[in-house]
Each structure stands twice: as C-alpha cells, then as structure tokens.
Amino acid sequence: MVKKLTAVFFIVIFLFISASASTLDDVIKALKKGEVEKAYYLQKNLSQEEKKLLEILLLLHQDKLTDAELLSGNYIPCNVLYLPDGIDALVVNKVIEKLYVIKEKSGVPVIVAEFDCVTGKKPGDKLKEGDQRTPEGIYIPLYWRGHLPKIYGPGAFVLNYPNLIDRKILRRGGHGIWIHGMDTPSRPPHSTNGCIVLENKDLKRLRKFITPKETPVIIVDELCKEPFKNFVSERNSLVDFVYKWKAAWENSPEDLQTYFSFYSKNFVTDKYSFNEWKKYKKRVTAGKKWIKIKISNLAITRDGRLLSFGRLYLISFDMKYRSNNYNWQGHKLLYVTKEGEKWKILGEESF
Known part of the structure; x- marks a missing residue:
C-alpha cells in the first residue's frame, strides 16, 4: 500500500511541476542544496495551490511516508522548531534527568539519542550564585575544555550562562554552568551544584552531537509537545x-x-x-x-x-x-x- 501511494504521489508531483511555472521546481532545487534563504524568497512567487503541494512534498520527500503518517494528529517535540543540516539540538529535562539529542528529519524534530544525566541539588530555576539549581533557558556551548581536575571527567562544554536575558532582564546571578563528566562510576540523582553531569562514556558519545557556538541546549522541567x-x-x-x-x-x-x-x-x-x-x-x-x-x-x-x-x-x-x-x-x-x-x-x- 505504501509503495502504491509513493508511486502515485510522485506521478502527481511530476505532472504538476511539468504543467506549472518553473518556480516550484526552483524552490525544490534550492531546498535540496540547503539554500534556505533562496528558497524562502522563491516560494513567495508560488500560487496557493503550489504552496500547498510544496508543504506535502516537504513532508513526504525521500519516500518518508512513514514520517507523514506518524505526524498526522500526533504530538511532537516543540522546543526545537528549526535546525540547519548537520546541527543537532540538546534538550535537558532536569526533573527526570534525561538529555535528549534532537535532529531535524524531513522538517520535523526527532529524538535520535537519549542519555541519563545528573542536575542540580535544588529544584526550580536558578536565581543566584550558589543556589545549587540548574538554570532553565536556552544556552549555547561556547567551547570544549579538556585537562581539567578529575571531578570533571574527560572534560566539559562551557555554556553561555548567564545569557543576555539572564543578565539584563531576569537579573539572574551565578556562572560556570557546564556539561561535564565525573570522577566516579556514577553519581546520586540531583547532586550537582547546577551543572549537567553525564557518565564519562556517555559524554564521549555526546561530543559528536555538539558543535561549539552552534548547538542549542534547551534546559526545561518538562519536554514540550x-x-x-x-x-x-x-x-x-x-x-x-x-x-x-x-x-x-x-x-x-x-x-x-x-x-x-x-x-x-x-x-x-x-x-x-x-x-x-x-x-x-x-x-x-x-x-x-x-x-x-x-x-x-x-x-x-x-x-x-x-x-x-x-x-x-x-x-x-x-x-x-x-x-x-x-x-x-x-x-x-x-x-x-x-x-x-x-x-x-x-x-x-x-x-
């Protein structure tokens, strides 16, 4: 049934593109090349019918009909709305102490990896220096630090906490919020001073998903869907x-x-x-x-x-x-x- 739907779908796409102006084809070519800005301006010239077809195509491209079927009527992660090719996002649920790696597939955020983590000793959002809370918000890993004391395991990603909104509007204090490893095989739940801590083997796996100054890290008390x-x-x-x-x-x-x-x-x-x-x-x-x-x-x-x-x-x-x-x-x-x-x-x- 899926193969039959796929065949019919691409026949319709072919006939529609052949019969219409070249603008729809140009948008598709730009998207395939990752030229988002070009595609954005080109799609403005499309008719309403072409725009509707483009939405369907974006859902079903590369024969991913299962993705479209999965999405219809279902709830999806929404802390991550848009990602470029090759860049992932991290969402940390600090209540249940899970770190999710999210990648965009067919225009949809998908959880591709999950890690246990340890967060701050105290519940709630961070307000000041020394309150032992993990801050909530959106942060960027600025760089990787190796050759640290053993307590940090193989190293740490330094987050840009406090960010501009923390400093100038929310007036939140503190500093030194990192994603790092540990010097023991494991740690008790909710036992950090605010950092996000992973087992060393997991931190090593996580490194491949993080691009400094690019990867967003969203720290929440509940995953948005x-x-x-x-x-x-x-x-x-x-x-x-x-x-x-x-x-x-x-x-x-x-x-x-x-x-x-x-x-x-x-x-x-x-x-x-x-x-x-x-x-x-x-x-x-x-x-x-x-x-x-x-x-x-x-x-x-x-x-x-x-x-x-x-x-x-x-x-x-x-x-x-x-x-x-x-x-x-x-x-x-x-x-x-x-x-x-x-x-x-x-x-x-x-x-």
Whole structure:
C-alpha cells in the first residue's frame, strides 16, 4: 500500500511541476542544496495551490511516508522548531534527568539519542550564585575544555550562562554552568551544584552531537509537545519574521523606522537600552549607502518557561554583514517574544 501511494504521489508531483511555472521546481532545487534563504524568497512567487503541494512534498520527500503518517494528529517535540543540516539540538529535562539529542528529519524534530544525566541539588530555576539549581533557558556551548581536575571527567562544554536575558532582564546571578563528566562510576540523582553531569562514556558519545557556538541546549522541567499543525504554524511564522527583519535591516538606510518596528520597547543589549540603541543606530546608519546581509545555519528554539513577558524563543544563525563602510562576520542570537499578535526582538547579542 505504501509503495502504491509513493508511486502515485510522485506521478502527481511530476505532472504538476511539468504543467506549472518553473518556480516550484526552483524552490525544490534550492531546498535540496540547503539554500534556505533562496528558497524562502522563491516560494513567495508560488500560487496557493503550489504552496500547498510544496508543504506535502516537504513532508513526504525521500519516500518518508512513514514520517507523514506518524505526524498526522500526533504530538511532537516543540522546543526545537528549526535546525540547519548537520546541527543537532540538546534538550535537558532536569526533573527526570534525561538529555535528549534532537535532529531535524524531513522538517520535523526527532529524538535520535537519549542519555541519563545528573542536575542540580535544588529544584526550580536558578536565581543566584550558589543556589545549587540548574538554570532553565536556552544556552549555547561556547567551547570544549579538556585537562581539567578529575571531578570533571574527560572534560566539559562551557555554556553561555548567564545569557543576555539572564543578565539584563531576569537579573539572574551565578556562572560556570557546564556539561561535564565525573570522577566516579556514577553519581546520586540531583547532586550537582547546577551543572549537567553525564557518565564519562556517555559524554564521549555526546561530543559528536555538539558543535561549539552552534548547538542549542534547551534546559526545561518538562519536554514540550504539541500537534504538528501548531508546530508548523509557529515555525513558519518565526522563519518569516527573521527574513523580514533581515530585509528591513538591509533597507534601513532608506527606512529606519520599519527596522525599529521589529524590536520590543523593552529591548536590551549588553551596552544599550532600546532608546539608547535607537540613537546609536540612527548615528551609524546615517553613513550607510547600502547594506547586504547573508544568513546561514539558522536555528529556532523555544524556551520551556512561561515568563512574565510571555514565551521566549531563540533565533540563532551565522551572519555575514557587508556595507559601504563596515563588514562583520559572526554568530548572532536574537531573543524573540510575542507582544499581542506580533513577534518582537527582546534582546540581541553576537559572538
């Protein structure tokens, strides 16, 4: 039955592409090459019928009908909304002390590995130095440290705790939250001072899934799951948001106010408040004749907490910025929340 469905499906795809404009074929080719930004702009020219067919194709490409059948009506992990090829995400459930490795397959987050881990002695979210709690939020492993004291086992991944939102909005203290090994065969549950600890053999296995400065680590007290339809709607909305933000920044020498409209009035950086940042941007943009931005390795993840200002999302990506008087290349983090019906950038940092 599956083979019959597959055959019929690809006959329909072939006939549809042959009969329609080449734009749908161009989108598919761009996706196969991993050219997400190109595909994003090309799909805007598709008819509604073509867009619907493209959604079906994305679900069923590479004959993965079983994935589509599995997804229909089922709940899927939703802390990870979008991942680039070759980059995985980690989700740590600190209550049951499980670490999940999530990979995107056919546009869907899938758990591909699971490890036992040990987290902080005290329950709840980390608030201050020495409270022996594991922080909740979204973090990035900055680098691997080897040749450490034996208590850390073969080494450690250093997380960027406290991140910008921790420092400037939540005012959380503490430092030195790592993912590391141990100097004993095992440890009692909930026995760390805040770090995430794995058995040495598991840490060695985990290393292959982590790319420093790229792999998101989402620490939660419960794994998020929701219907596939809701997941797709939220993911597509955020992908659309980030590329519209990019276009607005590129057009900011002509229209700075549209660019500013993507930011919350509570926006912060390490240096500026929102009003200070706007003054800075007006000053530097005055000398711009043109701006070109290239985004790659886009990842979108969702915080497990419902904070006082709402749900928090992290959009991270590699970025190349060029202009007539300044060039920059690095990794950018956008902390995004929803204000009413609109996405807004609450914080922005780079490394």
